[in-house]
Amino acid sequence: MSIISSRGYLHLKGIKESKHLTSDKEVLEISNEAIAKIYIPEVGPNAVPLTLNVKVGDEVKVGSVIGIRTDFNIPVYCSVSGKIIAEEMLFHAVAGRPVKHFVIENDFKDEKIKALEPLGEDASAEEIVEQIRKAGIVGLGGAGFPTYIKYRGVKDIDTVILNGVECEPFLTTDYKEMQEKRELLLKGATILGRISNAKEVIIAFKADKVDVMAKLNEIIADYPLVKIKTVKDAYPMGWERTLIKELTSREYDRLPSEAHVIVNNVQTTIEVARAVLYGEIMTHKVVTVSGDGVTKQSNVRVPIGTKVSSIVEFLGGYTDENVALLLGGPMTSKGQMNDGVVILPNCNGITILKHRAIKSLPCLRCGACVEHCPAGIQPVEIKIAVESKNIDRIASLNAMSCVECGLCSYICPSKIDVTEFVKKGKLQLRLQEQKKLAQQKAAEAKK
Ligand code: SF4
Ligand code: SF4
Known part of the structure; x- marks a missing residue:
């Protein structure tokens, strides 16, 4: 067994090798063929219904509001331009059952509606929080919790932690986005620090990300509120309770705010900067597609609502007839019944592994x-x-x-x-x- 570093952490065997399958490769743009149709669920990322704003037959643009989440009052936007041609029941990864999806025929004109106006430098914290709500930003580390809720009426926060630890095997999207969008990350970090009145904002990632460290260090002096800290390569270091303990030595009962901390994912932070500074909404997502069950492993940039089956086909298909398909990394994700599910904003990866028969033995009471x-x-x-x-x-x-x-x-x-x-x-x-x-x-x- 691998190296055990302390209670509650584990150095996972082979994690570096699994990440190297995609970390050193360029992010691919999906082909037009794979996104001729896009499927937007009629429920939010947490499977709660939307109040619908569109119907079959409507023309839509990038930025058209498909509906408003009934739980948190945030919009769900369309990721392509074209026409809604049908409704289809497709399996929803979070709901665990089929739900209605709008089928949008992509016209590839990429016509856009300006969903938001950028905010000026003098925007108040309340205006920024409202902009984050209007942009429909949710936690992109996997949880999908609306970001504006964490900052609405916020008080007694001294530290914001931006989580780029990505401790799950195979996944490398946080890494790729930190590599490619360092200015947006630092700008978003400053915005989140300002609206929470925090004394410092810490961007945290694993110590082996030396290239990210070097790139951020070249410009970090322009962002005095922001610091970089690295953490050890252990699992689950990216869990917010573990990360807060590691970086601040604080513990809490229910919520990080009890420890005067807010935690956000690094990709969420980048989306905050895009929304606040440029009035841009999130329509696309980089997903890691990896494992020995797919022909080509790569990060791929896709519109939200792209079918997993189309992405796999784009990457050469499956390597075996019998594979396990996981939305996310292998430690926390559930196997999917089929590949007709679509990419939601908080989906960072697709792990596809050749089937391995696992025979369980009786419990040894080893503890x-x-x-x-x-x-x-x-x-x-x-x-x-x-x-x-x-x-x-x-x-x-x-x-x-x-x-x-x-x-x-x-x-x-x-x-x-x-x-x-x-x-x-x-x-x-x-x-x-x-x-x-x-x-x-x-x-x-x-x-
Ligand atoms: S899955 Fe749950 S019970 Fe199992 S180690 Fe993780 S936190 Fe503990
Ligand atoms: S106590 Fe039983 S269930 Fe727990 S690790 Fe040991 S063998 Fe597995």
Whole structure:
């Protein structure tokens, strides 16, 4: 087994090699053939429905508002120009079920609607936060949480951390974007520092990114609020709780703001700079497509709403008939049932691995999963509680603290997918909570 650096961290074997499959190659532009049709879900990235602004038959442009998210009141924009020709049920990666998508026939004219006007240098913090909302920016590190919420009415923040750690194997989009958009990153960092009134903004990434370090250092003197810090190559160093502890020695209970910190992804920061300074919205996304199950591994720039199957085809197709397709990296992502899913703003990668038969053995009670869980819970005990359907025990073992990092499955010598058991436990707790709420409502309605 690989080097264990401390409780809750692990140096993952082969991570550098997996990243080298794409990190040194240029980002490819997707072919027109692959994006002749674009598919925009009629739900937000978290599967909550949109209030729709368009219908089948409408002409759309880059920047047309497809709909407004009903949960956070933020727009979802169209990424190409053309015509909405149909609605189609496609599998949605987050919803875990088919949902309606608008099918947009791309006319390749790239006609744009100016969705936003740039803000002047004297814009207030409130105006900037509103601009971030109007730009529809969500966390691009994977979570997809609306960025403006973190900065609305913000107080008592002294540090903003910009997360470029990208600790999952295979993924290299944060790295490529930091390499190519250093000025936008530093400008966005300064904006986020200003609107949160933070004393410093830290851009954090792994120490081996020496080229990014050198490029940023050439111009960082012009951005006095911003500092660069490197972190060790361990997993899950990019998890915000771990990163805050590493950089500030602080811990918190529920939210980073309790530790006077806000964490954003580096790509989110770049989008903030584009929206605020140039009135630009996010319509395209760089995704890492990697693993031994795809013919050519590369980062590819695609419009949001591009089908995964089209990207794979563009890269020469699958190397095997039997592959595992993951949206994201292999540690935290779920396998997809098919490749008809589309790229959402918070999707950073597609990992495709040749099928490997894994035979689980009985639990050895070795404790490795407990020893390495960064959330400090007991995955093996949760697994036992899930197997015996003991919901009270699952709750008392604090299963909801699991961040689904995948370390317990990775470390398990018996090759038990412990993470899946913990996820099941979380789902059971959520369902129980929903049932309780429904019962409460029904009881109140009877009164
Ligand atoms: S997946 Fe959850 S239970 Fe397993 S190690 Fe990560 S945080 Fe702990
Ligand atoms: S790591 Fe695997 S074998 Fe060891 S206690 Fe956890 S579940 Fe059991």
